[in-house]
Each structure stands twice: as C-alpha cells, then as structure tokens.
Amino acid sequence: MPLFASEWFARNGIECSRVTASDSAFPRHLHDEYVVCANLSGREAIWLDGKSYEAQAGQVTVYNPTSVQASQFSVEPVSFISVHLPQSVLAGTPALREGAFHHSPLFAAICDYADATRQHDEGLQEQQLMWLCGELLDDSASRHQGDAQLMVQVKEYLRANLSSKPQLATLAQQVGLSKYHLVRRFTQLTGMPPLQYHMQLRLHHARELLRRGVHAQDAALQLGFYDQSHFINAFRKVMGTTPHHYAHQLRINSR
Known part of the structure; x- marks a missing residue:
C-alpha cells in the first residue's frame, strides 16, 4: 500500500495530516518547518541526519527545520498524525529534541490538536496549539x-x-x-x-x-x-x- 493521506487540514498556516502506509518508503527529504508526529500503529525505520531510529506505536517523532530524513514503513500498516509548525510559531526556539521517543503528554497534545482542527472553533484550536507548543518547549x-x-x-x-x-x-x-x-x-x-x-x-x-x-x-x-x-x-x-x-x-x- 503506498503512502496515503486520509486527512489533511490547514488552519492559520499550520498543516495537519493523518497518513497511512505499508511496505513503502519516503526518500531522503527535508522540511522548512518543525514536524511532530504521533505514531498510532505499525513500525517506521527512520534515517535522520545520519542516525537511525525506529518509531513504534505510542511514540512521537520530532524533526527540526532543514533536518534530512528518510523513512521505511513496515509491511504491517503504519498510521501516524503529523503537525507541521512554521518556524514563526516557535520563533527564537533552539533546536528541539529530534528522533523517535516516548512522551505521553506530547503524544496526547498532537492527537488533541488534530481533533481540534476538524472543528470550527478557533478558541479551541488556539488552546490545543498552546498545549502542543508547551510540551515541545518543555521549559523547566x-x-x-x-x-x-x-x-x-x-x-x-x-x-x-x-x-x-x-x-x-x-x-x-x-x-x-x-x-x-x-x-x-x-x-x-x-x-x-x-x-x-x-x-x-x-x-x-x-x-x-x-x-x-x-x-x-x-x-x-x-x-x-x-x-x-x-x-x-x-x-x-x-x-x-x-x-x-x-x-x-x-x-x-x-x-
């Protein structure tokens, strides 16, 4: 099964998608924004700036702007939610922790933001975005x-x-x-x-x-x-x- 974006929303310049894939790959590429994902199912082998990771269900993946990334998806169906945050949203922020890792609050924040983008409620969308960014920044x-x-x-x-x-x-x-x-x-x-x-x-x-x-x-x-x-x-x-x-x-x- 090739890559398939079953949902794709854009709210105030922030894109959000739900992607499914199986036995397929992303070639090496980069983004000009921060990309944060909640991995819902399957396994994704990730190459990121020369390092290797494996993203599993329940984990998050985080990519900084201009980082070079490639992915190989398992035969078992893979599903994940991605949020693309323009650099202006996190202006002045140093590089985020990258790769695949467990972070339950951030996972929940990504999923809840995706749910909010389906609703015509700008206040709710703003709140969920603040929560998502707060988890990413994770200031002491x-x-x-x-x-x-x-x-x-x-x-x-x-x-x-x-x-x-x-x-x-x-x-x-x-x-x-x-x-x-x-x-x-x-x-x-x-x-x-x-x-x-x-x-x-x-x-x-x-x-x-x-x-x-x-x-x-x-x-x-x-x-x-x-x-x-x-x-x-x-x-x-x-x-x-x-x-x-x-x-x-x-x-x-x-x-």
Whole structure:
C-alpha cells in the first residue's frame, strides 16, 4: 500500500495530516518547518541526519527545520498524525529534541490538536496549539510549585464567568503567565485544558438550573449558549442525555 493521506487540514498556516502506509518508503527529504508526529500503529525505520531510529506505536517523532530524513514503513500498516509548525510559531526556539521517543503528554497534545482542527472553533484550536507548543518547549520554569496556586485563581475566574467563553489571552493575563505556560500547567495539574474545564462548569450549572425548574432554553441562554444544538450536544456528551429529557425525568421522579 503506498503512502496515503486520509486527512489533511490547514488552519492559520499550520498543516495537519493523518497518513497511512505499508511496505513503502519516503526518500531522503527535508522540511522548512518543525514536524511532530504521533505514531498510532505499525513500525517506521527512520534515517535522520545520519542516525537511525525506529518509531513504534505510542511514540512521537520530532524533526527540526532543514533536518534530512528518510523513512521505511513496515509491511504491517503504519498510521501516524503529523503537525507541521512554521518556524514563526516557535520563533527564537533552539533546536528541539529530534528522533523517535516516548512522551505521553506530547503524544496526547498532537492527537488533541488534530481533533481540534476538524472543528470550527478557533478558541479551541488556539488552546490545543498552546498545549502542543508547551510540551515541545518543555521549559523547566513550568514546573514551579507556585503554579498550583495560580491555577486555583484560574479556576476561580472560570467559575465566576460562566456565561461567556473565556479567551486564553485574558486567562493568561489574570495570572501573569504566557498562554503556552497557562495551558500546559493547567492541563498537567487538573487533567483537562482550561476551555474544556470551563465547559464542564457551565454544564454542571445548567443541570443545577434545570433542577430548579428553569426551562432548558432559558438555561442555555443564561450560560451563553446561543446555539441550542450546541448546548444539547454538549450536555448529552457529558451527562449522557439531553437537557429536555433530563428535566422531564426530574419532573416525573419528583412527583
């Protein structure tokens, strides 16, 4: 099976693809951007600037701009997600660690960024990009103990502003951090990026409003959901049922 890109997205100058291959090869080539990949299945033998690596499922591969690379793919089907980051995105960054290696947070960040590119939500795409870049940069300052208290402040801000979607720049400004640092540390300390955390808060408050007898449409408007289908789908994803059915069941069971 030759190389085949089953998906290819471009968002704000950043390309993202999902590639499958079997018993085929990439000849020696180079890129003018950073390329980071999450390897989903199969094995890839990599030649990179004179060194040899083997990428396996669950590992990431990272290539710096202008590095010369070649690949030989196993007979077993290979599948991987690639994100191509222009040099301007990581301006001033020294060469990244290259090759194939295990890095679970970076693997998850690549996959989640790829998922975000499928959605027409620029705020979500920005957040996932910040998380991805933060994992790549992996600065030691991001492990400072004081970050835990700063993340508490972020949580308090999110809880106090449930009726509108927060901007990452505003959140970062609240605690004096870069957007990269904010998203990375919040995700590390809570297990969830800030925008998803905020959505959870909104939906739990929506459930509380429904318990009080507030109509589902009014609850959605109070929480800034001007698109009813968005509210219904988000509620069902977290609660396992629609707002209307949830409210209906409450009324039946309270009699």
